[in-house]
Amino acid sequence: KGMMEKVLWRRSMQLRDQQRAWQESSEGREMLEFRKSLPAYKERDAVLSAISQNQVIIISGETGCGKTTQIPQFVLESEIESGHGASCNIICTQPRRISAMSVSERVASERGEQLGESVGYKVRLEGVKGRDTRLLFCTTGILLRRLLVDRSLKGVSHVIVDEIHERGMNEDFLLIVLKDLLPRRPELRLILMSATLDADLFASYFGTAQILHIPGFTYPVRTHFLEDILEGTGYKLTPYNQIDDYGQEKMWKMSKQAPRKRKSQIASVVEDALKAADLKDYSNQTRESLACWNPDCIGFNFIEYLLCYICENERPGAVLVFMTGWDDINSLKDKLLAHPLLGDQTRVLLLACHGSMASSEQRLIFDEPEDGVRKIVLATNIAETSITINDVVFVLDCGKAKETSYDALNNTPCLLPSWISKVSAQQRRGRAGRVQPGECYQLYPRCVYNAFVEYQLPEILRTPLQSLCLQIKSLNLGSISEFLSRALQSPELLAVQNAIEYLKVIGALDENENLTVLGRYLTMLPVEPKLGKMLLLGAILNCLDPILTVVSGLSVRDPFLTPFDKKDLAEAAKSQFSRDYSDHLALIRAYEGWKNAEREYAGYDYCWKNFLSLQSMKAIDSLRMEFYSLLRDTGLVDSNSTSYSAWSYDEHLVRAVICYGLYPGVCSVVHNEKSFSLKTMEDGQNSVNSREAKIPYPWLVFNEKIKVNSVFLRDSTAVNDSMLLLFGGSISSGDIDGHLKMLGGYLEFFMKPAVAEMYQCVRRELDDLIQS
Ligand code: ADP
Ligand code: MG
Numbered sequence: 001k002g003m004m005e006k007v008l009w010r011r012s013m014q015l016r017d018q019q020r021a022w023q024e025s026s027e028g029r030e031m032l033e034f035r036k037s038l039p040a041y042k043e044r045d046a047v048l049s050a051i052s053q054n055q056v057i058i059i060s061g062e063t064g065c066g067k068t069t070q071i072p073q074f075v076l077e078s079e080i081e082s083g084h085g086a087s088c089n090i091i092c093t094q095p096r097r098i099s100a101m102s103v104s105e106r107v108a109s110e111r112g113e114q115l116g117e118s119v120g121y122k123v124r125l126e127g128v129k130g131r132d133t134r135l136l137f138c139t140t141g142i143l144l145r146r147l148l149v150d151r152s153l154k155g156v157s158h159v160i161v162d163e164i165h166e167r168g169m170n171e172d173f174l175l176i177v178l179k180d181l182l183p184r185r186p187e188l189r190l191i192l193m194s195a196t197l198d199a200d201l202f203a204s205y206f207g208t209a210q211i212l213h214i215p216g217f218t219y220p221v222r223t224h225f226l227e228d229i230l231e232g233t234g235y236k237l238t239p240y241n242q243i244d245d246y247g248q249e250k251m252w253k254m255s256k257q258a259p260r261k262r263k264s265q266i267a268s269v270v271e272d273a274l275k276a277a278d279l280k281d282y283s284n285q286t287r288e289s290l291a292c293w294n295p296d297c298i299g300f301n302f303i304e305y306l307l308c309y310i311c312e313n314e315r316p317g318a319v320l321v322f323m324t325g326w327d328d329i330n331s332l333k334d335k336l337l338a339h340p341l342l343g344d345q346t347r348v349l350l351l352a353c354h355g356s357m358a359s360s361e362q363r364l365i366f367d368e369p370e371d372g373v374r375k376i377v378l379a380t381n382i383a384e385t386s387i388t389i390n391d392v393v394f395v396l397d398c399g400k401a402k403e404t405s406y407d408a409l410n411n412t413p414c415l416l417p418s419w420i421s422k423v424s425a426q427q428r429r430g431r432a433g434r435v436q437p438g439e440c441y442q443l444y445p446r447c448v449y450n451a452f453v454e455y456q457l458p459e460i461l462r463t464p465l466q467s468l469c470l471q472i473k474s475l476n477l478g479s480i481s482e483f484l485s486r487a488l489q490s491p492e493l494l495a496v497q498n499a500i501e502y503l504k505v506i507g508a509l510d511e512n513e514n515l516t517v518l519g520r521y522l523t524m525l526p527v528e529p530k531l532g533k534m535l536l537l538g539a540i541l542n543c544l545d546p547i548l549t550v551v552s553g554l555s556v557r558d559p560f561l562t563p564f565d566k567k568d569l570a571e572a573a574k575s576q577f578s579r580d581y582s583d584h585l586a587l588i589r590a591y592e593g594w595k596n597a598e599r600e601y602a603g604y605d606y607c608w609k610n611f612l613s614l615q616s617m618k619a620i621d622s623l624r625m626e627f628y629s630l631l632r633d634t635g636l637v638d639s640n641s642t643s644y645s646a647w648s649y650d651e652h653l654v655r656a657v658i659c660y661g662l663y664p665g666v667c668s669v670v671h672n673e674k675s676f677s678l679k680t681m682e683d684g685q686n687s688v689n690s691r692e693a694k695i696p697y698p699w700l701v702f703n704e705k706i707k708v709n710s711v712f713l714r715d716s717t718a719v720n721d722s723m724l725l726l727f728g729g730s731i732s733s734g735d736i737d738g739h740l741k742m743l744g745g746y747l748e749f750f751m752k753p754a755v756a757e758m759y760q761c762v763r764r765e766l767d768d769l770i771q772s
Contacts, residue, residue, distance in 0.1 A: 012085035015118065015132075019080055022112035026428075031110050039216050040066030046212060047071060048078050051158075054210040055182060056190045060165075060197040061214030063427065064388035064434060067193045068092075070163055075158055075191075076118065076135045084157075089152075090135045092160040093143050095168050097123035099353050099386040102362050104137040107335065125633070140170040141526070148475050149179055158189045163386060164202070165194035165672070167458035169468055176486050177477070179206060195385045196423055205488050218494035219433035221395075225446040229306075232267035234258065266309055273305030300332050303396060306441060307342055310394055311374050317393025318375035322428050323600050324400045326354035327556070327619035329378045336376075347372070353379035353387060365389055381399075381420070384427045388434070393434040397425065399444040421456045425449060460491055465499040466529050470508060473515045474523040480513065499628060505664050506533065524634045527627070530703075531555070534661030535627060537727075539636045543649045544628075546588045547657055552623035553587040554703060554715065557615035560590070570611040583693055584658050585651065591620055652723070659719045660727035662701040669695045670717075699724050 020417045022028040028221040035041055040061060050057050060663035061067050072092045077087035094100040107113060116119070120129035129136060140161070147153070159178060164171055178190055192202055192209075201211040230236060236257045263271070263660060299742035303321065310319055322330050329352050336350055337343040343350070349369045362685065367390055369375045377389060381401040401420045420428075425442065432438025442449065460468070469480050477483045481496045503509040504621045508519035508529055515523070518533070525532040538547030551557065562570040577593075578586035597606035607614040630639050659666075704714040 008086040009083060011132075012080065012083050012087070015080050016083075019077065019111070025112070026111050031112070033233070035066070035070065036613060037108060038066030038070060040070040043212065043214050044070075047074055047181065050210045050212055051075065051189055051191065053188070054208070055188070056192070056203075056206045056209035058192045058194075058197070058199050058202050058209050058211045059214065060194050060199055060212075061194045062216030062218065063385045063430070064390075065214050065216045068094075068099070068386075069106055071191065071193060072135055072137075072158075072160055073107055073110065075160075079134070079157070085134065086132075086136055088157045089155050090158040090160065091143060091156055091172070092135065092137050092162060093140045093171075094137060094386070095125075095140055095163050095166055095171065096355055096382060096386060097139050098362070098382065099163075100137040100139055101126075102387065107137075108134070125629075140168070140174055144174055144177070144471070144475070146169060152181060152185060153188065156188065158191065160191040160193060162193045163195070164192050165197045165385070167456070167460075169459040169463065171314060172458060172460045172488055173468065173471070175205070175488060176483065177475075179486070182206075195427065201488065203741045209325050213504070217437060217590050218430055219435070219437045221429050221433040221438045221440050223429060224439065225449065226442070226444050227446060229266070229270055229441060229443075232263050233271040233396045235271065265403070269305050269309040270302075271509070274300045300335050302443070303332065303596065304342065306396060307336070307376060308339070311341060311348065312396065314439075316374070317438070318377065318389060318391045319394040319396065320389060320431055321376065321378045321396040321398075322383065322401075323378055323380060323398055325380055325402045325616050325619075326356060327622075328350070329380065330618065331615050333378055335539075342376070347374065349373050349375045351375065351377045353377050353383050353389075355382060381424065381428075383431065384424060389431070391435055392431050393438045395428055395438065395440040397428045397440060397442050399425070399448065405766055419452055421447070422449070422452045422454050424456065425452060428471060458489055461489060464528070465491060465495055465673045466502055467526070469499045469503060470515070470519060470523045470529065473513070473519065476511040502664075503529065506530070516523075521634060527551075527630070527631050530661045531627075534657055535631055536634075536636060537657045537660045539631055541653055541657060543653045543657060544631075544637065546649050546654045548624040548627055549588045549620060550584045550654075550658060551627055552620040553584070553591070553616075555623055556616045556619040558579065559587065559613045559620065561611045561613050566611075573609070573611045581697060581700075582655065582658075583715045584717045585654065588654070591617065595621075598663060655717055655719050656723045656727045657722045658717050659701045662703060662717075663724075663728040665702045665704075666724065666728060667700050667702065669698055669700060701728075 025031055040047075047057075047059065048587075057451075059067060059071060072090055075090055076085075076088070079085055079090075086236055092103075094103065100121045100123050104119055105115055108117065108119040108493075111117075111119065113119065116128040116130040116133065118132055119135045120133035120137070121127055122129060122136060122142050124139065124141065127138075143159075153159070161171060161174060161178075164175075182188065182190065190206075199211045199213075203211055216361065227236075235259060263768075307319060307321070323332065333350060333352055342348050349364070351365055353362075353365055365377060365387070366389065375391065377383065377392075383389065399420060400418060401424065402418070429440040429442070432440050465484075472480050472483050480500055484490055484496055500509065500513065503519070504511070504513075505516075506529060507516055508522050510516055518536075521527070521536055522529050522532040525535060534547050535544075540545045560570070560574050562745065574586065577589040590612055593610070594603055594606050594612065597603050603617070604614060606612070607617060628637070695718055697720055699719050699721075700716045701719055701724075702716040704716065
């Protein structure tokens with residue numbers, strides 16, 4: 001033991017000398033100067049002494065003050081200085097993989113090192129970590145996975161959980177596990193960091209915790225709400241209420257009014273933008289017509305004109321545009337690149353900032369462009385608190401957000417853009433005032449802002465808990481409801497019970513709440529269980545290609561557009577694709593049609609003619625890749641094959657797989673004399689399906705049921721008895737043989753040969769699956 005200690009001591013002294021040498025080099029001194037200018041640096045001693053005296057420390061401070069890059073570094077430096085450099089083990093979690101990667105790189109360079117020396121990172125499928133790595137940045141998911149095999153985090157000296165104000169599901173989950181661990185590991189230190197934060201909530205959760213605040217400074221930022229932007233133009237906003245599928249939504253109609261004789265420059269720019277938007281910006285159109293003000297249809301033109309105005313008339317400074325997601329960003333970027341000024345690389349540096357950007361692009365975001373070049377960054381809410389771009393002076397905020405594609409895979413509903421909270425809006429605005437007074441264009445009316453919620457509800461309270469429950473089971477954390485009752489803010493008991501019940505019905509959990517084989521596979525796929533089931537069976541039955549389209553389609557904004565004033569035309573367009581009582585098959589056809597058109601560079605026209613959203617099509621395209629790589633991780637598809645394309649597939653098989661995924665979302669079709677109604681299985685509510693006169697199938701499986709005045713089903717597919725028998729319910733339970741034998745008898749009597757063959761195939765595959 002003495003020998004070991006000596007080796008560690010010697011290694012630690014080497015690290016100390018290395019650290020000192022760097023800090024005395026000229027580059028190192030310059031870097032240290034920069035670091036010392038950050039507000040966090042002024043609190044260095046306070047932070048370190050708090051950490052030595054408390055097990056739990058909570059640190060809050062304005063975005064950009066240096067929490068993420070500095071605090072873990074302080075800990076590392078002080079451990080090295082005190083001779084523990086070779087034995088400390090610091091883990092800092094980030095909610096997103098992109099921040100884990102970019103922060104680790106930054107910290108390594110602040111220490112004059114390459115990644116993989118004392119600083120490393122680890123995210124799903126990727127990582128750089130060496131023998132000497134003492135500070136590891138990773139995603140929250142990675143730490144949770146590590147807990148699976150190493151329950152007491154042996155050898156870890158500090159856990160730093162960053163960005164806890166976001167209150168993501170994974171972070172809340174991690175806190176429960178860590179809280180249990182702390183008494184068993186008295187020397188372990190837990191540091192929680194956040195931008196804006198209800199520190200008391202966290203402190204009382206942990207009993208005793210020291211709270212530290214890092215004071216920051218920002219310049220004033222002038223706010224322009226939508227009506228301010230429209231001031232003096234020939235347009236005005238009038239509110240009205242619209243009833244849509246989700247209930248009542250406040251909308252604003254943009255109507256024409258007599259323009260002022262003498263207009264300000266910005267007013268005429270805005271007016272031109274709106275005139276142009278009315279005419280040609282269709283790709284952003286949603287259910288509502290363009291005349292209605294909704295951030296989804298702000299029109300890229302409007303943003304384009306505003307950017308142009310800023311480039312031509314405003315003082316120097318970078319522009320940060322907050323968009324809802326990376327699909328929007330990509331489409332807008334394509335559009336702007338075609339613009340004579342904004343696409344001119346000698347005058348404008350146009351960059352994207354989202355969860356799946358390339359790392360070469362990441363670095364450019366932080367660089368200051370050459371003189372006379374305007375930097376414009378199109379970002380998701382990732383730039384709200386986790387990434388700070390120093391030279392931003394102008395912010396354009398569309399007011400909505402959705403998760404980046406990777407994170408959102410955890411949870412489909414998050415992929416729909418929704419209004420942000422007041423706190424988020426303030427954060428976004430604050431990004432404009434870091435170096436000098438700034439301007440923020442909030443592209444929504446003031447009254448919309450006033451109606452924003454103060455804080456976003458924590459994810460654990462607002463999203464389905466099925467995936468979380470599976471994860472609790474896979475970590476062997478005991479009873480699900482008992483475990484969740486110890487959360488920072490526990491979800492409702494009913495929500496937990498519903499989730500468990502659902503998991504039992506689909507066969508992911510058995511009667512005693514234990515994971516089944518299916519459940520274990522589902523935990524490997526970070527998607528909603530119903531999507532996971534479809535992917536698994538699609539892979540097993542070799543019809544993955546269409547299923548990838550369906551699953552991706554269910555995760556993006558409805559690609560079938562129904563503009564306000566062209567409802568009939570749009571429905572006629574959709575009906576060409578949906579001749580067989582299935583929204584999902586219609587989507588597959590639409591996507592394949594688009595893909596073919598795209599090959600001949602006619603993708604845009606195809607969408608335009610068929611009332612399809614180009615953005616959604618592109619989003620589906622890249623999600624397909626993403627889902628495919630998830631499946632490859634599970635080993636269910638050949639990891640060597642790069643292609644999953646098989647353009648010919650059996651439509652019945654696809655229906656069956658959809659049925660497998662959507663069960664228990666089933667209703668029976670009841671025909672009356674003239675019309676028909678639908679009865680859902682669970683509660684017998686009646687609902688009316690859309691325009692079909694008659695459905696020649698006994699059942700419909702559906703993705704979502706929404707209750708407004710009557711019940712509406714979204715995205716349904718008609719299925720027959722045999723599909724429901726074979727694929728509805730759980731087929732992976734212990735009694736699979738009996739189940740299948742019984743069905744086998746059935747099949748011989750009345751099923752089509754194709755289905756019989758399918759059954760044989762399922763059975764063989766399932767047998768193999770269970771064996772393995
Ligand atoms: P916080 O976590 O408090 O929001 P950070 O530690 O992320 O702050 O950032 C502190 C400062 O370091 C910011 O001013 C930011 O601009 C700068 N910074 C962070 N990452 C990079 C990078 N990769 N390149 C250049 N500067 C960076
Ligand atoms: Mg940070």
